[in-house]
Amino acid sequence: MEDVEHIEKKMKLIDENGLRLDGRKPEDMRPIRMEVGVLKRADGSAYIEWGGNKVLAAVYGPREAHPRHLQDPTKALVQCRYNMAPFSVTERKRPGPDRRSVEISKVISEAFDSVVFSEQFPRASVDIFIEILQADAGTRCAGLTAASIALADAGIPMRDLVASCAVGKIDGVVCLDLRKEEDNYGDADMPVAMIPRTGEVLLLQMDGHLTLDEFDKAFGMVKDAIGGIYEMQKDALRKRYAVTAEEFSDLPEQAPPERRAPPEREAPPEMPPEDGEVPQ
Amino acid sequence: MDSGPARREIVIPGELLGGRNVKPGRGTFAEREEVFSSLLGIRTERYGRVGVIRLSGRYMPYPDDLVIGIITDRGPSHWLVNIKAPYPAALHPAETPWRIDFGDTGRYLEIGDTIIANVLTVDEIKHIELTMQDMDSRRLTGGQLVDISPSKVARLIGARGSMIAMLMDFTRCRLLVGQNGRAWIDGEPKDMAVVSRAVEMIEERAHMMGLTESVRAFLETEYGMRAGPRPR
Numbered sequence: 443m444e445d446v447e448h449i450e451k452k453m454k455l456i457d458e459n460g461l462r463l464d465g466r467k468p469e470d471m472r473p474i475r476m477e478v479g480v481l482k483r484a485d486g487s488a489y490i491e492w493g494g495n496k497v498l499a500a501v502y503g504p505r506e507a508h509p510r511h512l513q514d515p516t517k518a519l520v521q522c523r524y525n526m527a528p529f530s531v532t533e534r535k536r537p538g539p540d541r542r543s544v545e546i547s548k549v550i551s552e553a554f555d556s557v558v559f560s561e562q563f564p565r566a567s568v569d570i571f572i573e574i575l576q577a578d579a580g581t582r583c584a585g586l587t588a589a590s591i592a593l594a595d596a597g598i599p600m601r602d603l604v605a606s607c608a609v610g611k612i613d614g615v616v617c618l619d620l621r622k623e624e625d626n627y628g629d630a631d632m633p634v635a636m637i638p639r640t641g642e643v644l645l646l647q648m649d650g651h652l653t654l655d656e657f658d659k660a661f662g663m664v665k666d667a668i669g670g671i672y673e674m675q676k677d678a679l680r681k682r683y684a685v686t687a688e689e690f691s692d693l694p695e696q697a698p699p700e701r702r703a704p705p706e707r708e709a710p711p712e713m714p715p716e717d718g719e720v721p722q
Numbered sequence: 723m724d725s726g727p728a729r730r731e732i733v734i735p736g737e738l739l740g741g742r743n744v745k746p747g748r749g750t751f752a753e754r755e756e757v758f759s760s761l762l763g764i765r766t767e768r769y770g771r772v773g774v775i776r777l778s779g780r781y782m783p784y785p786d787d788l789v790i791g792i793i794t795d796r797g798p799s800h801w802l803v804n805i806k807a808p809y810p811a812a813l814h815p816a817e818t819p820w821r822i823d824f825g826d827t828g829r830y831l832e833i834g835d836t837i838i839a840n841v842l843t844v845d846e847i848k849h850i851e852l853t854m855q856d857m858d859s860r861r862l863t864g865g866q867l868v869d870i871s872p873s874k875v876a877r878l879i880g881a882r883g884s885m886i887a888m889l890m891d892f893t894r895c896r897l898l899v900g901q902n903g904r905a906w907i908d909g910e911p912k913d914m915a916v917v918s919r920a921v922e923m924i925e926e927r928a929h930m931m932g933l934t935e936s937v938r939a940f941l942e943t944e945y946g947m948r949a950g951p952r953p954r
Contacts, residue, residue: 595778596780597780599749599761600736601758679762683777
């Protein structure tokens with residue numbers, strides 16, 4: 443294994459034209475694609491592809507909080523579990539919660555706790571599961587963005603959707619939405635989550651250093667980016683729920699294909715008839 | 723249900739629904755004299771009050787709802803019933819049609835039994851109580867249960883029961899729909915299979931126009947132009 447700590451920072455992250463490794467300008471984001479309602483068993487779900495990140499989010503609830511001693515008689519708990527698949531990174535990740543994923547789970551739970559109307563569901567819990575299938579830096583932002591639309595899909599009342607994006611500094615330049623190499627060899631990384639409607643900040647973490655001016659610039663950039671992500675979230679939700687009349691007429695008139703064989707009963711059921719008649 | 727425009731207005735949590743001129747209704751909240759949606763659903767407006775009819779989510783019980791429940795636990799003088807709400811509902815012997823001695827609950831309803839009941843009360847901390855005092859309330863025997871999302875129950879019933887009546891006419895099954903998103907079907911196995919496929923169809927296309935016609939077309943491919951007397 444490489445001793446990452448002692449590699450010299452000789453990787454050139456920004457070329458002479460001011461473009462990044464993948465040809466982006468500093469204020470460009472990676473391509474994002476999101477889809478709502480991808481899982482049948484969960485109450486709400488979403489899948490997001492954000493550059494090289496592939497993230498699945500599922501929401502269950504409101505449901506009874508377990509263990510019972512955690513229940514709050516005045517409001518619902520908002521619990522999140524962020525988990526990385528062993529195959530999500532180049533070197534196999536040891537499965538299970540570690541220091542990093544426990545922290546991310548905590549900050550994401552707290553971000554959602556302030557948008558969900560949890561007092562409508564006393565004693566209950568809203569459980570959010572974020573599974574990172576493939577990681578390429580900025581997974582907590584992708585996870586938050588996906589979980590937010592999964593919550594809306596689950597019919598959980600909220601003040602607004604939550605949108606999130608990261609910003610950072612590479613080769614001394616403030617850049618939006620870092621990818622893996624930029625994150626590893628860059629100078630700073632700062633994930634931000636906001637309520638786009640009001641501009642309230644729900645999550646802000648920083649790794650590395652930014653000067654006050656750089657911070658202001660970075661924050662302005664990320665705020666604009668979050669506005670764009672918010673629109674994508676709304677489009678994804680509308681696409682899932684609004685089906686126009688013409689799309690409807692294109693659908694086949696038949697019922698959906700039979701998913702399971704019809705129940706077969708060999709023996710007559712041993713249940714008494716409704717109105718008390720004795721079968722002959 | 724209603725014959726509105728081909729596309730209904732879908733609103734998203736946090737979407738602005740109106741200013742000072744409207745009052746906040748169900749599924750909304752007010753902030754700085756403006757009204758916003760708190761749910762993903764369809765916008766409605768009536769008498770200056772805007773509301774949102776939700777398109778997804780768990781069943782939330784309201785008093786008088788007819789529900790189909792499954793007994794999950796039993797004590798000497800109560801049962802707990804799963805009605806697909808976030809919380810189990812309690813049923814007390816005084817709310818049943820039977821006279822039950824203390825400790826004798828198991829003679830009437832056992833764990834796993836299915837009942838039709840009505841929601842009696844839901845208090846502010848969401849303790850739910852059921853009643854079986856209603857004429858229609860009873861233990862269900864035979865048949866099978868089908869799940870549908872609670873927000874689509876209205877489509878399964880149809881305007882003044884039109885959808886449910888059509889399903890019963892064609893399949894000659896007995897069909898009962900609880901507000902909590904459970905339907906009970908009883909009839910010939912092949913007819914029950916048709917009903918459950920029709921329910922799946924309604925589940926998938928509930929938000930589309932012309933739902934009744936497409937369900938009718940499906941039933942006609944199964945049965946031809948049959949509409950016999952409905953079993954009671």
